[in-house]
Amino acid sequence: MAPVLSVEDLSVSMTDRDGKLVPVLENLSFSVDRGRTIALVGESGCGKSMTALAIMRLLPEGFVVTSGRILLEGEDVLTARNQRMRALRGDTVSMVFQEPMTALNPLYTVGDQIAEALYHHRNLSRREANEQAVEFLKAVQIPAAEHRAKTYPHQMSGGMRQRVMIAMAIACKPKLLIADEPTTALDVTVQAQIFDLLAKLQEETETAIVLITHDLGAVAELADDIAVLYAGRCIETGPSQEIAARPRHPYTRGLLACMPHLAIGQPKPSVWVDLGEIPGMVPGLGNRGPDCAFLARCSYASEVCRSQPQPPLGAIDTGHAVSCWLAREIAA
Ligand SMILES: Nc1ncnc2c1ncn2[C@@H]1O[C@H](COP(=O)(O)OP(=O)(O)OP(=O)(O)O)[C@@H](O)[C@H]1O
Numbered sequence: 001m002a003p004v005l006s007v008e009d010l011s012v013s014m015t016d017r018d019g020k021l022v023p024v025l026e027n028l029s030f031s032v033d034r035g036r037t038i039a040l041v042g043e044s045g046c047g048k049s050m051t052a053l054a055i056m057r058l059l060p061e062g063f064v065v066t067s068g069r070i071l072l073e074g075e076d077v078l079t080a081r082n083q084r085m086r087a088l089r090g091d092t093v094s095m096v097f098q099e100p101m102t103a104l105n106p107l108y109t110v111g112d113q114i115a116e117a118l119y120h121h122r123n124l125s126r127r128e129a130n131e132q133a134v135e136f137l138k139a140v141q142i143p144a145a146e147h148r149a150k151t152y153p154h155q156m157s158g159g160m161r162q163r164v165m166i167a168m169a170i171a172c173k174p175k176l177l178i179a180d181e182p183t184t185a186l187d188v189t190v191q192a193q194i195f196d197l198l199a200k201l202q203e204e205t206e207t208a209i210v211l212i213t214h215d216l217g218a219v220a221e222l223a224d225d226i227a228v229l230y231a232g233r234c235i236e237t238g239p240s241q242e243i244a245a246r247p248r249h250p251y252t253r254g255l256l257a258c259m260p261h262l263a264i265g266q267p268k269p270s271v272w273v274d275l276g277e278i279p280g281m282v283p284g285l286g287n288r289g290p291d292c293a294f295l296a297r298c299s300y301a302s303e304v305c306r307s308q309p310q311p312p313l314g315a316i317d318t319g320h321a322v323s324c325w326l327a328r329e330i331a332a
């Protein structure tokens with residue numbers, strides 16, 4: 001069976017003021033099977049949201065896909081007609097956006113917004129759609145759902161709005177759910193509840209999930225696989241347990257070292273454990289050379305790194321691939 005989502009060699013560029021194409025994502029590949037979760041992780045600006053938006057075919061103005069394919073159950077998203085794409089969004093794939101307010105319409109009650117999606121995608125009558133909207137609000141554990149269905153987004157707390165977004169995203173039972181930082185700006189207990197909710201929904205519906213988050217703790221619990229992005233490229237990918245236990249790329253090791261609670265009971269990466277964060281910054285768009293984008297920040301960097309171009313993403317173990325000239329030495 002084809003994976004629910006397959007991203008193959010995807011590259012995205014942005015047109016700058018002079019009309020020049022600047023790479024945003026380069027040669028990204030990953031896939032997600034039914035009932036599985038892949039986490040996209042990496043610092044701010046690494047290209048996580050752009051990956052999500054490319055899959056939804058909702059890239060902002062000025063961004064273009066320059067190579068690759070995106071397949072949803074084998075169907076090419078990039079060549080689909082607009083009308084087909086609108087049907088796919090909602091039916092096959094839906095997304096929880098990083099900013100709930102950008103996705104919710106302030107002029108409609110939350111119940112009406114969910115009902116509208118059900119009416120269009122699920123062939124329900126208005127009345128059935130309204131009833132089911134309330135059921136979905138209950139499913140995401142919104143108290144007094146009948147009453148809340150009649151309120152407007154601005155009358156709700158951030159956590160409630162996030163739940164409404166999730167209710168809307170799952171209402172049409174998509175095969176693929178993309179959750180872009182579904183818990184940013186929420187307090188820790190609500191974060192945990194939302195992650196639990198996603199796990200429960202997945203168990204019930206076998207939805208494939210692309211989870212975008214900075215929270216490697218949540219990743220280790222929820223995700224089957226991880227793709228670590230750095231400056232628009234995948235620099236390490238594999239089963240999440242394997243990566244949490246044996247990170248190979250210095251960047252992944254740095255990210256994990258920023259998450260002390262994750263390292264409990266596991267061999268700690270030897271560097272940066274005490275730093276709390278990775279020194280330096282992700283190179284901005286247009287400032288990426290042909291060599292390893294992490295070079296300037298890497299405490300392992302050696303002669304080979306300085307003299308060679310960006311290392312390819314090479315398999316190091318079953319399903320575990322790393323883009324680092326020193327991956328084998330670091331493991332040893
Ligand atoms: N609307 C936009 N116009 C121009 N550049 C943008 C726009 N949105 C994002 N970018 C740039 O594209 C690159 C990838 O951004 P993206 O939003 O995918 O990062 P991200 O990994 O989602 O970061 P974050 O964790 O902060 O959400 C970044 O360099 C960012 O500055």
Ligand SMILES: [Mg+2]
Binds near residue numbers: 048050098
């Ligand atoms: Mg983002």
